[in-house]
Amino acid sequence: MKTIEGNLISKGFRIALIVSRFNELIGKKLLDGAMDCLLRHEVKDDDITVIWVPGAFEIPLIAKKAGLSGKYDAVICLGVLIRGATPHFEYISGEVTKGIALVGLELNLPVIYGILTTDSIEQAIERAGAKAGNKGWNAALATLEMVNLLKEIN
Numbered sequence: 001m002k003t004i005e006g007n008l009i010s011k012g013f014r015i016a017l018i019v020s021r022f023n024e025l026i027g028k029k030l031l032d033g034a035m036d037c038l039l040r041h042e043v044k045d046d047d048i049t050v051i052w053v054p055g056a057f058e059i060p061l062i063a064k065k066a067g068l069s070g071k072y073d074a075v076i077c078l079g080v081l082i083r084g085a086t087p088h089f090e091y092i093s094g095e096v097t098k099g100i101a102l103v104g105l106e107l108n109l110p111v112i113y114g115i116l117t118t119d120s121i122e123q124a125i126e127r128a129g130a131k132a133g134n135k136g137w138n139a140a141l142a143t144l145e146m147v148n149l150l151k152e153i154n
């Protein structure tokens with residue numbers, strides 16, 4: 001039996017992080033978590049590019065642009081969508097989720113989904129460095145594993 005899996009050795013990886021400015025306070029916490037994970041796995045600060053976009057809806061286009069540039073081994077998408085009183089949340093979260101998945105498939109590149117979709121700001125805070133961990137950290141870890149996994153398969 002042959003098993004293929006990605007390790008977490010990450011020296012030399014070049015990573016783009018795309019972060020939504022909407023709900024910026026929480027987005028910054030996700031970014032802090034992702035940076036902590038990348039740096040502690042020996043990704044160099046100089047090899048990390050952070051790109052801010054106005055809102056989560058803009059993430060897929062910029063993820064595609066970053067991916068197409070050929071400068072990155074992976075793109076991490078970070079943002080926070082909080083349900084409001086109108087159906088806006090459903091429309092935006094559906095499009096963002098589809099868009100991010102599509103970019104990864106089209107470009108054959110790890111494009112990682114680090115978007116919180118929550119019912120309340122409290123739930124978002126819990127997932128951005130409080131009692132439910134930091135989903136930015138988790139997204140970065142998944143990124144390192146995926147870059148290595150693709151290398152293994154190739």
Ligand code: DLZ
Pocket residue numbers: 020021022023054055056057058079080081082083084088092
């Ligand atoms: C408009 C909007 C709303 C209502 N909520 C959020 C949100 O919770 N999180 C987020 O990242 N962005 C939100 N936006 C902004 C949209 O993503 C987008 O930036 C604008 O509709 C402009 O295209």
